[in-house]
Amino acid sequence: MTSRSGDEEVAQRGRPTGNHEAKRAELLKAATSVIAQEGYANASLRKVAKRAGYTTGAVTYYFANKEEMVIALAESRFDNYDAMLEAIQGEGDIKTLVNSWLKTTVGDPEFWPVMSELLAHGRHDPALARVIAERYARYRDIYASILAAAQAQGTIRDDIPADLLADQLSAMGDGWTMMSPIEPERFTPQRVRELVDAVIALIAPVSGGRREAGS
Amino acid sequence: MTSRSGDEEVAQRGRPTGNHEAKRAELLKAATSVIAQEGYANASLRKVAKRAGYTTGAVTYYFANKEEMVIALAESRFDNYDAMLEAIQGEGDIKTLVNSWLKTTVGDPEFWPVMSELLAHGRHDPALARVIAERYARYRDIYASILAAAQAQGTIRDDIPADLLADQLSAMGDGWTMMSPIEPERFTPQRVRELVDAVIALIAPVSGGRREAGS
Amino acid sequence: MTSRSGDEEVAQRGRPTGNHEAKRAELLKAATSVIAQEGYANASLRKVAKRAGYTTGAVTYYFANKEEMVIALAESRFDNYDAMLEAIQGEGDIKTLVNSWLKTTVGDPEFWPVMSELLAHGRHDPALARVIAERYARYRDIYASILAAAQAQGTIRDDIPADLLADQLSAMGDGWTMMSPIEPERFTPQRVRELVDAVIALIAPVSGGRREAGS
Amino acid sequence: MTSRSGDEEVAQRGRPTGNHEAKRAELLKAATSVIAQEGYANASLRKVAKRAGYTTGAVTYYFANKEEMVIALAESRFDNYDAMLEAIQGEGDIKTLVNSWLKTTVGDPEFWPVMSELLAHGRHDPALARVIAERYARYRDIYASILAAAQAQGTIRDDIPADLLADQLSAMGDGWTMMSPIEPERFTPQRVRELVDAVIALIAPVSGGRREAGS
DNA sequence: TATGAATGAGTCTTCATTCAT
């Protein structure tokens, strides 16, 4: 009661400690929603501040500049994604896993829009590009190891090395990420289900046993 | 020939000879290279004009506004792409075709960067989005018909409907389009070759005969 | 048939003479309608040219610059007004006269809007101001002489010098000219009729014979 | 006191003391004088800012856009006018009242010029038009009630309904408002006095008792 | 810790004007 705080709900008494991170997170949440709705280019610090209920100065107080904010945002999004992957990793077969993954990502309506904005902006922000590249590399590793395990179990085809398969699946995901905001009407739940099923079919085991890609 | 002709230093005034469409194309070329290098957000009319050797006013003389310019740009890029597809469409088997396609697109170093910028910006420019959606629909149709023909010939798997297959391949292409500018070092010629081979393997005929996806 | 032209309808054969003035008038007509609809500030030479079916260059060919065009426009409008005044001047009593005047001016829907734009812009264009001042002086003289005649006939009050009366009536007209575009709904035909009747009443003869204003 | 305080030359940054409304008023004052001198069309934000000793950005900080600034300006001018009317409303007879009104309005050399600019611009700015229409309606009501009271007292003519009379007088005022900047030499103090006296005469009681206008 | 006033560079856009053809 005397000092330890952290709960925003509690009426602030005494010296608030550890609020710094909380405030940053709050700002980041606001930034997420602004970027998701209006895109990176239209996400001014003023708008972010306003959405969070703060003033412009607050944003520049918590973040050295816009770039730093965006990077912090990217890191936090990726951290979320990490947690999500962690959560579903145990799941049995590939199909269940893909479906869990799909359900979680579409569950957050800001997930894809923000991701595509970050990806697009990354091209012109080296620091952001570095963050993205690092995380993506890790995801591809994770995917690859999942796929490799599945290959070992014989539940998916093993004629294509797991890392290439991971690359292909990631690319598909990114492609849909980019296109869905442009032609949302094309991505009906029905169509998405078909696409997912087709992906499953695509990577299903082939009868002829192990064959190397390109051979 | 005897009379002193205007140096480039001298501001051009009055009515020079020259064809309207040619000038527009010239400006579009400048816009292409600026967008490819600096991205849509940083491609100010000033920069475009400067790169073409004109003043800002000239750009707004040829294009009502920035949006119209970008749309004209997209349209012209897609026209190029149409021509390219036309040229390679006759090619025999899928592998040759994919390779031709790859060679042509990587032949133009501005192709992927500009495409990814347009895609990313399309999300915030409904008119551009419409153009992209229309063209993409056509491309998917073309891909699908090519794939369907190949399925009929038995050169690729027929357990996944051609349109879904087309969607998957398009998405992969878009995904790589987005990522290659962010981590160019990952897309070495060697890796690209492997990825392409893996795609070929992915869609190669499966021994078990026709199976419906998702079943 | 060999040379005399002037009719725009006739297919142009041989050397067209006297077309210069006709073209100017055409351009002026276009300028009138643009200014009436969009106001002086928004009446760019491009718009004027376009409305007349010409190019920008044509306008600057026929008029040294925008100011000259506006002045020519003002002169031509005032010439029209002169002709109109001329036409109704003979009319019998004041009431008939006022009604004729009203009918003619409201008959041309561009009359008041253009007039108010010119008046407003005149303040910042000395040459235009001069034109307006001259013409207005003449109108006040005409009004004054009409009013003086009516005073002599005893059909209107003579306790206020005709020139002051003319000033007052002009001012009222200008005032309504200015306000009608701002609150058009206030100037219903019914209200206008009442206002006109009230003006007639205002200047009707007073029983007490001649009295000097202010005394 | 010992330490060197900032000169006016030094660009002001950071958060100075000072009240938001006061600064707004300051900018409005600058806007008033620019508009009075150069007209609405020539009153760029740059000029306004400069006159107030700020940069353009400061103006757009205090006002969302130019339109909002002009409306705030109009509003404040009308508020002044309200106060003025309030102050003189008690005055005895019409003549004294008119003279007080006149004295106050000509006391502010920016009053008429700004008013005429606002009126003229109102035609092309619906939001401004609304403000003007509302205020004007109120003024006409006030004038009408003053005139009605005078009619009841028998100090002015009662053969014309007070609201029509108010309309006529307002219109005259507006007409002179518009013309005085165009031909200022015409509005000598002497002439103004005569015009005012003529107005008094115009609305003086008529001997013949109550007559309805237009009958 | 947080505010919010103010900057200044930049954006797109509009336009009268010029002038080679």
Added chain:
DNA sequence: GATGAATGAAGACTCATTCAT
């Protein structure tokens, strides 16, 4: 006589950033 390409200055507006308080 008429065109229309191009200029260049100006306009309104946006925004990341700075900083006194």
